[in-house]
Amino acid sequence: MKTQSHETEQNLKDPVCGMEVSHAAASEKYVYQDKTYYFCSGACRETFETEPEKYIH
Ligand SMILES: [Zn+2]
Numbered sequence: 001m002k003t004q005s006h007e008t009e010q011n012l013k014d015p016v017c018g019m020e021v022s023h024a025a026a027s028e029k030y031v032y033q034d035k036t037y038y039f040c041s042g043a044c045r046e047t048f049e050t051e052p053e054k055y056i057h
Helices: 042-050 052-056
Strands: 011-013 020-022 028-032 035-039
Touching (some): 028 042, 035 042, 042 052
16 A cells, blocks of 8 residues: 655646546646636536636635
């Protein structure tokens, strides 16, 4: 059984579907109001782009 003492990789939350997206794997990102958001898929990114305000509040 392995335990990770610490994680250097930052996990980010996809604001659209709530899924955790690893920073390294996140190919879909979108900058909105000087903040970078990461997504699990292009579909989630497009959804965010359509109505960003809906997802950041
Ligand atoms: Zn998603």
